[in-house]
Amino acid sequence: MSTVVILNGVPRSGKSSIARAIQENFDDVWLNLGVDVFQTATPASRQPGIGLRPGGERPDLEDYVATAYRAMFASIAAHAQRGLNVVTDVGLHDDYSAPLAIRRAAAEILNGLPVLFVGVRCPVDVVRQRRRDTWGGTGVAGVTDAGGQAGVSGTGNLPGSTAGTRTDDPVMRWERAVHSPRRYDLEVDTSRLTPQECAERIAAHLRTATSLSSAAPLGSARPTPSATPTPSAAAPPSAFFDLS
Numbered sequence: 593m594s595t596v597v598i599l600n601g602v603p604r605s606g607k608s609s610i611a612r613a614i615q616e617n618f619d620d621v622w623l624n625l626g627v628d629v630f631q632t633a634t635p636a637s638r639q640p641g642i643g644l645r646p647g648g649e650r651p652d653l654e655d656y657v658a659t660a661y662r663a664m665f666a667s668i669a670a671h672a673q674r675g676l677n678v679v680t681d682v683g684l685h686d687d688y689s690a691p692l693a694i695r696r697a698a699a700e701i702l703n704g705l706p707v708l709f710v711g712v713r714c715p716v717d718v719v720r721q722r723r724r725d726t727w728g729g730t731g732v733a734g735v736t737d738a739g740g741q742a743g744v745s746g747t748g749n750l751p752g753s754t755a756g757t758r759t760d761d762p763v764m765r766w767e768r769a770v771h772s773p774r775r776y777d778l779e780v781d782t783s784r785l786t787p788q789e790c791a792e793r794i795a796a797h798l799r800t801a802t803s804l805s806s807a808a809p810l811g812s813a814r815p816t817p818s819a820t821p822t823p824s825a826a827a828p829p830s831a832f833f834d835l836s
Contacts, residue, residue, distance in 0.1 A: 594677040596668055596705055597794060598832060599626070600684050600774070601712030602766035603643075604722040606782035606790070607681035610712065613791035614679050625668050626681035630660060645762060646687030646769035658692040665698040672705050681712075685769035699833050709832035710794060711776035716763045718783045723763070775831045 597614065599607040611624045627643050634641035642660050644653055668678045684695055778797045780790040 648689035
């Protein structure tokens with residue numbers, strides 16, 4: 593059984609670049625099983641899939657989103673249980689038309705696995721500029737940019753939603769939904785660190801493993817597989833399993 597690194601952050605915060613740096617620079621084999629991979633496999637009728645932005649604009653997609661997220665984390669667990677390290681880049685939130693409890697479901701699925709929960713931070717002004725550099729436009733919901741992916745990484749309204757019904761800043765909406773409130777094992781700021789430097793900090797944290805544990809406080813027995821290189825019993829469980 594191997595390690596799962598969860599990179600949680602808003603779109604354009606630099607998660608995918610960190611995942612690539614981990615794959616390119618870590619000694620062991622690391623698979624990237626994140627949002628981009630699963631969105632590529634998602635049919636057009638269910639897009640943006642698990643990349644559905646906060647706001648509850650597409651209740652017709654939410655059953656699919658909940659199922660797809662559970663399937664993704666089940667796949668991550670299956671790979672890790674077979675000795676493959678996994679890095680996954682996500683933007684976990686529960687700002688749907690009704691709560692989907694995705695984080696709790698994921699914690700239950702990954703219970704018993706060593707998990708490192710990393711908050712990928714980036715100032716909203718920097719994220720907004722990155723969006724403009726990539727897709728153009730204003731970065732404000734309700735204005736469709738040329739080439740933008742509405743509701744995923746661009747700034748337009750989601751297909752199926754009412755045009756102009758949301759005029760708040762999508763970057764702030766993502767920031768509030770993904771990071772507040774949230775406790776992490778480690779945080780990195782991509783406005784100050786390169787993807788390589790972020791990966792190095794993650795590697796250093798994995799080496800010390802001061803908050804990496806395969807034990808999850810979910811009210812069930814805490815498995816301690818002998819094949820897993822876990823830290824001492826005194827180490828607290830990963831913040832990913834803190835659902836308070």
